Amino acid sequence: xxxxxxxxxxxxxxxxxxxxxxxxxxxxxxxxxxxxxxxxxxxxxxxxxxxxxxxxxxxxxxxxxxxxxxxxxxxxxxxxxxxxxxxxxxxxxxxxxxxxxxxxxxxxxxxxxxxxxxxxxxxxxxxxxxxxxxxxxxxxxxxxxxxxxxxxxxxxxxxxxxxxxxxxxxxxxxxxxxxxxxxxxxxxxxx
Numbered sequence: 669x670x671x672x673x674x675x676x677x678x679x680x681x682x683x684x685x686x687x688x689x690x691x692x693x694x695x696x697x698x699x700x701x702x703x704x705x706x707x708x709x710x711x712x713x714x715x716x717x718x719x720x721x722x723x724x725x726x727x728x729x730x731x732x733x734x735x736x737x738x739x740x741x742x743x744x745x746x747x748x749x750x751x752x753x754x755x756x757x758x759x760x761x762x763x764x765x766x767x768x769x770x771x772x773x774x775x776x777x778x779x780x781x782x783x784x785x786x787x788x789x790x791x792x793x794x795x796x797x798x799x800x801x802x803x804x805x806x807x808x809x810x811x812x813x814x815x816x817x818x819x820x821x822x823x824x825x826x827x828x829x830x831x832x833x834x835x836x837x838x839x840x841x842x843x844x845x846x847x848x849x850x851x852x853x854x855x856x857x858x859x
Contacts, residue, residue, distance in 0.1 A: 709772040711746035748785035764801030794826040
């Protein structure tokens with residue numbers, strides 16, 4: 669066998685291996701286009717009425733949710749936890765009823781998926797939402813979470829009585845049975 673032929677086969681094998689490993693290791697992002705008719709709150713930011721894109725990589729235990737405006741400019745990012753408590757067919761689940769205070773997003777479900785992303789709010793926001801909507805809210809002491817911090821950040825549960833407890837996903841199930849408002853959103857695959 670000639671040296672050129674062996675080198676070519678090795679190179680082709682490495683390219684094939686790189687393609688296979690990127691297909692396995694590079695989970696597809698989820699992206700949803702959402703249009704709000706009024707302002708809503710996501711962790712750390714109030715979004716004005718308008719169109720936004722929510723995206724997150726395939727989630728294992730935690731993820732970063734990115735929000736971009738309709739021109740695809742970065743607006744914010746925050747931590748999300750797995751949420752499998754979906755009880756209605758809405759892509760976006762809001763806290764409480766309209767009268768409960770700030771219109772804050774509780775969870776985002778990608779259309780066709782049974783697993784969603786539960787938003788984790790900074791402590792002061794979580795306290796406000798929990799007390800005004802009479803629902804527990806996942807919270808963290810970190811004002812901003814970077815992707816490198818998402819797995820190590822401590823998450824708590826803020827109660828409606830403004831008490832901080834250890835986070836347990838099953839503690840949210842009872843309040844989620846009476847989901848607040850929700851609505852459907854357009855979605856697209858992000859390639």
